[in-house]
Amino acid sequence: MNVPEHLYFLESHEWVDARDPEAAAVGISDHAQAELTDVVYLELPEVGRTVAKGDPIAVIESVKAANDIYAPASGEIVEVNEPLAEAPEPVNEDPYGAGWMFKLRLSDATETEALLNAAAYREHIG
Amino acid sequence: MNLSPLDPMHRSLGARMAPFAGWEMPIQYEGIVAEHRAVRESVGIFDISHMGQLEVSGPNAESWLNHILTNDLTRLGDGEGQYTLMLNGEGGVIDDLIVYRMLADRYFLVVNAARIAEDWAWLGQHRSDGVELYDHSPHFGGIAVQGPRAAELWNQIEPDSPLPKRNGITVRADEVDLCRTGYTGEDGFELFAKSSEIGDWWTRLVDAGAKPCGLGARDTLRLEMGFPLNGSDLDAEHTPLEAGLGWAAKLDKPGGFIGAKVLKHQRENGIPTRLSALKMMGKAPPIRHGYAVLTSEADDQPGEVLTSLTSGSLSPTLGLGIGLAYLPRDEATVGRELRIQVRDRNFPAEITKRPFISS
Numbered sequence: 024m025n026v027p028e029h030l031y032f033l034e035s036h037e038w039v040d041a042r043d044p045e046a047a048a049v050g051i052s053d054h055a056q057a058e059l060t061d062v063v064y065l066e067l068p069e070v071g072r073t074v075a076k077g078d079p080i081a082v083i084e085s086v087k088a089a090n091d092i093y094a095p096a097s098g099e100i101v102e103v104n105e106p107l108a109e110a111p112e113p114v115n116e117d118p119y120g121a122g123w124m125f126k127l128r129l130s131d132a133t134e135t136e137a138l139l140n141a142a143a144y145r146e147h148i149g
Numbered sequence: 150m151n152l153s154p155l156d157p158m159h160r161s162l163g164a165r166m167a168p169f170a171g172w173e174m175p176i177q178y179e180g181i182v183a184e185h186r187a188v189r190e191s192v193g194i195f196d197i198s199h200m201g202q203l204e205v206s207g208p209n210a211e212s213w214l215n216h217i218l219t220n221d222l223t224r225l226g227d228g229e230g231q232y233t234l235m236l237n238g239e240g241g242v243i244d245d246l247i248v249y250r251m252l253a254d255r256y257f258l259v260v261n262a263a264r265i266a267e268d269w270a271w272l273g274q275h276r277s278d279g280v281e282l283y284d285h286s287p288h289f290g291g292i293a294v295q296g297p298r299a300a301e302l303w304n305q306i307e308p309d310s311p312l313p314k315r316n317g318i319t320v321r322a323d324e325v326d327l328c329r330t331g332y333t334g335e336d337g338f339e340l341f342a343k344s345s346e347i348g349d350w351w352t353r354l355v356d357a358g359a360k361p362c363g364l365g366a367r368d369t370l371r372l373e374m375g376f377p378l379n380g381s382d383l384d385a386e387h388t389p390l391e392a393g394l395g396w397a398a399k400l401d402k403p404g405g406f407i408g409a410k411v412l413k414h415q416r417e418n419g420i421p422t423r424l425s426a427l428k429m430m431g432k433a434p435p436i437r438h439g440y441a442v443l444t445s446e447a448d449d450q451p452g453e454v455l456t457s458l459t460s461g462s463l464s465p466t467l468g469l470g471i472g473l474a475y476l477p478r479d480e481a482t483v484g485r486e487l488r489i490q491v492r493d494r495n496f497p498a499e500i501t502k503r504p505f506i507s508s
Binding site: 060061063064066082084085086087089109 | 176177179180181182183365369432434435437462463465492
């Protein structure tokens with residue numbers, strides 16, 4: 024499974040790219056998309072919404088089940104990947120690229136350092 | 150937790166396993182959508198070892214069973230089968246099943262996994278002289294091969310063993326029961342054999358090109374056809390008339406059947422509810438079992454909750470949410486617009502005809 028070195032992860036399989044703290048992209052891992060298979064629907068948050076780390080802020084649905092997406096860090100939603108609401112396939116096809124879901128302006132850049140780094144996430148998913 | 154005799158095959162294929170009706174069963178292999186498409190367009194294979202196989206035999210088997218089951222058993226010739234239901238005294242559904250007449254005094258019943266114990270107890274409780282009951286379930290396994298290429302695949306591996314005609318059964322000399330039935334709306338067959346032998350059949354059929362499919366695709370396939378699932382769409386609180394299965398309940402057959410009185414009363418006075426097919430009117434989240442169904446009001450009105458979905462899924466064929474729900478009779482007219490609540494929002498849906506797709 025692909026686990027890029029520059030990302031941080033939640034145990035619930037969200038990733039965040041914190042290199043740009045003004046617009047930190049968030050998505051789900053390659054492992055998570057493989058587990059879900061067939062992502063058929065995505066409910067994205069609204070731009071401007073303020074979220075706290077751990078808040079459920081989006082919903083991802085496969086044929087079988089609906090799953091919450093949690094905020095990996097606190098901040099404000101500054102952008103969402105609108106095309107995914109119409110066609111969520113990139114979540115399966117390119118989870119770290121075109122499958123990004125929203126971007127956060129991080130309110131505390133140090134918060135992401137407490138998340139799993141790539142090595143720890145690799146261990147987490149076994 | 151019961152393990153299917155095909156359990157090692159599922160694990161070697163990397164299936165995602167989950168508990169279902171007391172069994173550890175494969176939910177999916179490659180993915181529900183790919184498996185669903187294989188069955189609609191080509192051929193898929195399912196493990197149905199969890200289902201129950203009961204045998205009823207003896208000189209009084211036919212007349213006795215015909216009083217237990219709703220359809221008319223006397224219409225069957227040797228080697229023919231029919232969809233039927235077993236009701237309680239109040240007309241509620243205990244189980245829906247396929248009964249096959251192997252011989253005039255020998256019947257084969259394929260019942261739902263979750264209901265084997267209940268069916269067995271009910272049959273035992275009503276048992277009379279001249280009737281023998283036998284439960285093959287513990288030492289039988291089963292597979293369903295479904296799709297437009299199913300018959301071709303069978304003829305390829307067993308050219309000298311013709312499939313029975315639609316809804317029929319062939320009992321082979323090697324104790325393999327071959328049934329031309331299924332739960333997907335496609336042509337296909339179900340094969341029951343001793344647990345020790347079912348693995349060989351699975352391997353031969355997979356090697357011949359049948360795509361392994363899990364219970365996830367089995368559910369989306371049956372829902373697209375509007376086939377009810379016992380325990381979700383069928384229960385002790387609703388009659389077959391309410392479920393739209395009146396065609397399988399022969400109210401006027403000689404001798405009647407257990408529960409017929411309530412059905413006759415409903416036929417004369419009207420059914421209180423009707424199991425209705427609901428289809429989302431455009432882009433919406435997938436709908437699921439338990440979601441509330443509301444009347445359709447202006448956008449600023451909350452609407453009234455009428456019922457909840459007994460089944461719901463995304464239809465891979467239509468790309469739309471589809472579901473079933475028991476609606477009050479007066480609300481259950483085709484074309485009526487309703488709303489289905491998904492989390493905190495209501496999405497428009499309309500009552501449509503079953504099946505959801507044309508086969």
